[in-house]
Amino acid sequence: MAGSIVIFAADPVRGNIIRKALQQNGFDSLLNDQTVNAESIIIHSVPNVVILDTKDFLSKDLDFFKSTSHLLSEIALIVLADTLGVFAQASTNFKSAQCLSDPLDTGLIISGVKEILSSRGSEDSLEDNLKGFLDLK
Amino acid sequence: MADVEDYKSEIAKLKKRLAAIEKQKKETPLDTSKFEKTPPSSNATDKTTDRKIDAAIGTSQKTIVSMERGAREGAERPSGPVGLDVGTSNVVMAQNRGDKIQIVRQLNAFFTIPQSKFTRKILEQNDVMFFELEGQYYIIGFSAEDFANLFNANTRRPVEMGLLSAKENEGIKIIQAIIGTIIQKPKKFGEIACFSIPGEPLEGTAFVAGHESLIKKYLESMGYSPISINEGLAIVMSEMVDDNFTGIGISMGGGMCNVCLSYLSVPVITFSIQRGGDYIDTMVSHDVGLSATKVKGIKEESLDLTVLPRNRIETSLHMHYLDLVYTLIHSIQRVISASDRIPKIAAPIPIVLSGGTAMPKGCKENFETALKTVRLPIEISSVRMAKEPLNTTSKGALVMAVTEA
Numbered sequence: 414m415a416g417s418i419v420i421f422a423a424d425p426v427r428g429n430i431i432r433k434a435l436q437q438n439g440f441d442s443l444l445n446d447q448t449v450n451a452e453s454i455i456i457h458s459v460p461n462v463v464i465l466d467t468k469d470f471l472s473k474d475l476d477f478f479k480s481t482s483h484l485l486s487e488i489a490l491i492v493l494a495d496t497l498g499v500f501a502q503a504s505t506n507f508k509s510a511q512c513l514s515d516p517l518d519t520g521l522i523i524s525g526v527k528e529i530l531s532s533r534g535s536e537d538s539l540e541d542n543l544k545g546f547l548d549l550k
Numbered sequence: 551m552a553d554v555e556d557y558k559s560e561i562a563k564l565k566k567r568l569a570a571i572e573k574q575k576k577e578t579p580l581d582t583s584k585f586e587k588t589p590p591s592s593n594a595t596d597k598t599t600d601r602k603i604d605a606a607i608g609t610s611q612k613t614i615v616s617m618e619r620g621a622r623e624g625a626e627r628p629s630g631p632v633g634l635d636v637g638t639s640n641v642v643m644a645q646n647r648g649d650k651i652q653i654v655r656q657l658n659a660f661f662t663i664p665q666s667k668f669t670r671k672i673l674e675q676n677d678v679m680f681f682e683l684e685g686q687y688y689i690i691g692f693s694a695e696d697f698a699n700l701f702n703a704n705t706r707r708p709v710e711m712g713l714l715s716a717k718e719n720e721g722i723k724i725i726q727a728i729i730g731t732i733i734q735k736p737k738k739f740g741e742i743a744c745f746s747i748p749g750e751p752l753e754g755t756a757f758v759a760g761h762e763s764l765i766k767k768y769l770e771s772m773g774y775s776p777i778s779i780n781e782g783l784a785i786v787m788s789e790m791v792d793d794n795f796t797g798i799g800i801s802m803g804g805g806m807c808n809v810c811l812s813y814l815s816v817p818v819i820t821f822s823i824q825r826g827g828d829y830i831d832t833m834v835s836h837d838v839g840l841s842a843t844k845v846k847g848i849k850e851e852s853l854d855l856t857v858l859p860r861n862r863i864e865t866s867l868h869m870h871y872l873d874l875v876y877t878l879i880h881s882i883q884r885v886i887s888a889s890d891r892i893p894k895i896a897a898p899i900p901i902v903l904s905g906g907t908a909m910p911k912g913c914k915e916n917f918e919t920a921l922k923t924v925r926l927p928i929e930i931s932s933v934r935m936a937k938e939p940l941n942t943t944s945k946g947a948l949v950m951a952v953t954e955a
Contacts, residue, residue: 426818426891433814437794468890517893 417458418442418526421451422466423474427493427517431464434519440526448477455484462529464522465503466493468515475503482506489529491522609952610791612651614644614941629737631955632774633948634745635784636725636765638709638805638828639906643732644944651948653941654732659705660724661694662686681727683720690728695843704843711824712748712806713761726768735773743774744951746781746943749808749820752881777954782810783817784946789902789936797900798930800878801943802907804828807878811886811928818891823881827907830870837866855912871913875920883924898931904942908935 418435420442422428428444435442443458448470455463463485467475478485482505490507494500495514504510509529513521633644642655663669665685673680678693689697698705708715708724715721736743747762762778769776779787785799795815801808804827811819831842831849838845840863849867859865886892901921903914918933936942 424891426816427893429816430813430818430893433816437814515890517891519893520896 417460418462418464419454419458419460420444420464420466421448421470422446422464423469424466427466427468430517430519431466431522434523435526438523438527440523448474451477452481452484455481455488460488462489462491462526463507464491464493464526466517467495467499467503468493475499478503478506491525491529493517493522607791609646609651610788610945610949612646612649614651614653614938614945627734627737628741631742631744631948631951632733632736633784633944633946633951634729634733634743634769635781635943635947636709636729636745636747637781637803637905637943638707638712638826639803640940641725641728641732642941642944644941644948646948646952651945653938653944655940656728656732657692657695657705658709658725658728659691659694659698659707660728661689661697661701661703661705663689663697679731681723683723688720688724688727690724691731698841698843699847702841702844704841707805707828710805711751711828712803712808712822712826713758714764722764722768725765729768733772739773740775741773742951742955743769743776744779744947744954745769745776746784746947747778748781748806749810749822751806751822751824752885754824777950779947779950780810780817780820781808781822781943782820783812783815784943784950785902785904785936786810786812786946787815787949788942788946789904790900793900796895797902798882799946800901800903800905800908802826802874802878802903802905802913804906807874807905807907809878809882809885811892813893813895818893819885819889821881821885823878825874825877826905830867830874830907833870834863834866838863849910850906853910855910855916857912871910872916872920874907875913875916876923879917879920879924883926886926886928892928895928898929900931901933902936902942903933904936904939906940909939 418440420428420431422431422444423446425446428446432442432444443454445454485506485508487508490504490510492500492503492510492512493515494503494512500510500512511525513525628645630646635642637658639658640655641658642653644651644653663686665682665687669687673687673689678689679691680687680689680693694705706718708718708721708728710717714725718724745765748758750758766776766778781801782799785801786795786797789799790797790812796813799810799812806822806824806826808822809820810817827846827849828842831845834845835842845863848863853864853867855868855871859868903917908914914933914935921930921933
């Protein structure tokens with residue numbers, strides 16, 4: 414299925430579990446263990462979905478997304494967090510966001526990603542139809 | 551009409567955003583060194599990854615041709631990836647040979663005798679593997695066990711409790727000599743050699759990274775590109791291809807028991823307990839006054855844990871076996887219950903037992919009985935024995951080597 418996914422996870426085991434589960438379901442993903450490069454990663458990979466596992470992240474790690482706020486308005490976020498405070502801090506500026514709490518449930522993550530990408534697919538086809546109608550492509 | 555205007559405005563915004571992204575892409579350099587990326591689909595890299603995974607799965611399904619290394623046979627010069635199990639009791643090498651896996655095993659033990667011209671001649675005439683060092687003959691491999699029995703003494707080990715022994719002065723030289731009896735330099739420089747390493751012991755201060763580093767350096771010096779694999783994960787890679795590489799692999803070896811809970815081949819939990827077959831041999835040896843080498847022989851030849859013991863040696867063996875199994879299961883319960891890394895696993899997962907210490911008849915049944923006495927946060931579907939318990943780790947290491955080649 415089309416659509417790029419970026420994972421931010423400080424815990425390499427959890428990050429790899431998410432990456433492998435996505436891979437098994439046919440999704441490409443980019444795994445990064447810190448948010449310090451968030452801006453350049455998002456600029457270069459232009460993801461449809463960001464998966465943010467907040468386990469072992471410090472509060473300041475979430476601040477990196479503030480500097481990228483202008484890039485996030487078209488990106489859907491899946492946050493793995495146990496507190497609403499963390500979820501609220503992480504999800505500001507994203508197009509949409511959903512929160513999943515522990516235990517790590519790859520089934521729910523995959524469902525979330527599929528849902529986001531299928532709605533993205535229908536948006537894209539609407540955009541393509543419109544571009545065709547307006548002779549823009 | 552207003553709708554079309556809205557869409558036009560939206561499209562203009564989109565185009566503007568795309569242009570801004572393109573501009574930022576050019577301006578912002580990206581450090582990709584810290585990324586771990588699933589290769590993008592529908593390109594050459596993806597096909598290569600698919601081929602590697604297929605090759606690894608194919609390797610795990612091959613049948614094994616096994617042999618013990620004698621003095622007459624020369625060591626192998628592998629052409630292709632190699633799996634190496636550097637265990638406390640044995641060093642085992644696995645490599646692909648057509649549609650089969652060739653396994654070569656050597657005993658990881660030595661025995662020293664004083665140097666003399668006469669002894670040398672006898673050793674050479676009898677195809678005994680040995681090397682000379684500081685006025686001693688170091689008899690290595692299977693020959694060492696024969697000599698130990700002859701002298702009613704115990705063999706010595708360069709690896710103790712799963713890690714290079716600090717007790718032996720020449721430990722590194724001996725382990726190098728033993729590995730050297732089963733593999734030589736590869737035919738092609740830089741061939742992948744994947745070797746097994748234990749998990750961090752739950753108790754004690756053993757330093758696994760040091761052990762790993764020394765083996766790695768030696769393999770590098772031989773011309774390999776060495777990588778390591780946790781021993782428990784090697785069991786999963788070898789035996790759980792039909793379970794999506796999800797389950798608990800347990801290697802019950804000579805020096806320790808290694809455990810790995812794997813999810814889709816990701817080692818979620820790995821640990822070891824520094825008790826294994828040697829612990830049982832030593833404890834029984836203390837109980838009954840026989841040498842540990844003799845106890846090991848009795849254990850390997852005739853121990854049956856499904857029937858009542860017939861003498862005091864068997865009684866002692868039964869007791870210490872059960873002690874080991876219960877210690878192992880309670881460790882698993884303690885570690886898994888305390889972990890917050892375990893993902894939600896929809897279906898029950900299997901446990902595979904492997905290693906020489908799991909081989910006596912009834913070990914699996916004892917494990918199942920003991921497992922019923924503890925509550926785990928994950929459901930277990932079955933407990934099964936590895937197809938070839940002595941070769942599973944090296945085969946799993948080979949599967950990993952093939953994936954990385």
